[in-house]
Amino acid sequence: MEITAGILRGMELKAPAGLDVRPTxxxxxxxxxxxxxxxxxxxxxxxxxxxxxxxxxxxxxxASRVIFAECAPPSLAAIRQNCRKAAAAGLTAGLEIVEGALPDSIARLASHAKPDIVFADPPYPVSSDLLAGVTEDDRFARWADSAALIWELPSERRGFRPPGSAWRAVSIRNLGAAEFLFLVRTRG
Structure with a gap:
């Protein structure tokens, strides 16, 4: 697993130890x-x-700032190690880590700067419930008010719950053998 473009192009990343992680x-x-x-x-x-x-x-x-949200200790360790490696390679972007499971950690997440883009790739078995929980949370809606929300979709979506009413699906894009749901906040 490596960075594909930009100033860190080719940098190898550490994967979380001991977890069945399915990276994008x-x-x-x-x-x-x-x-x-x-x-x-x-x-x-x-x-x-x-x-x-x-x-x-x-x-x-x-990107000038990246906010990582994660709850699994092995993943948090990998993120910290990869961030240190990126900084040592000359990355100057602000890198912030929010620990905790979503949607419970939304209050901590919402204390950070408002994002322009929010990307989520949760474990597929909980993806539908998490999408509904996050997009139904008023704190998340206020924090990500002007952001594009991109949700990596599981291939099996039987019973997949739609996003909360504060969000509207703009498109589903098939990109490189993965599907991404693009959402924006509804107005009014």
Whole structure:
């Protein structure tokens, strides 16, 4: 697993030890970021961050700040190690870690700067419930008010719950063998 573009291109990342982690595939991550365009100066949030690969990809491509949210201790250790390695390689973006499971940690998450882009790749078995829980939370809606929310979708979506009414699906994009749901806040 490595960073695909930007100032950290080619940097190998540590995967969390002892967990059955399903990182966003390199091709899918590259296609996603290529579709997002210039991230210069953007604030990017990486929810259910795993190794931190998606957030570090954003930082490598110019995001000025990345907020990682994760609850698993092995993943938190991997994120910290990967962030230290990125800083040693010259990354100057602000890197912040919020510990705790979503949606319980939303209050801590919402104390950080408002993001421009929020990406989430939760474990597939809880993806539907987590999407509903996060998008139904008023604190999350206020924090991510102007952000694009990108949710990596499980391939099996039977019974998948729609997002809360404060959010509207804009598109589902198939990028590099993964599907991503793009959402924005509803107004009014």
């Amino acid at each position: 595939a390199v091709r899918a991550r590259q296609a996603l970021f290529d579709s997002l365009g210039d991230l210069s100066g953007k604030i990017f949030a990486d929810l259910c961050a795993g190794s931190g690969a998606v957030g570090l990809e954003a930082a490598s491509r110019g």
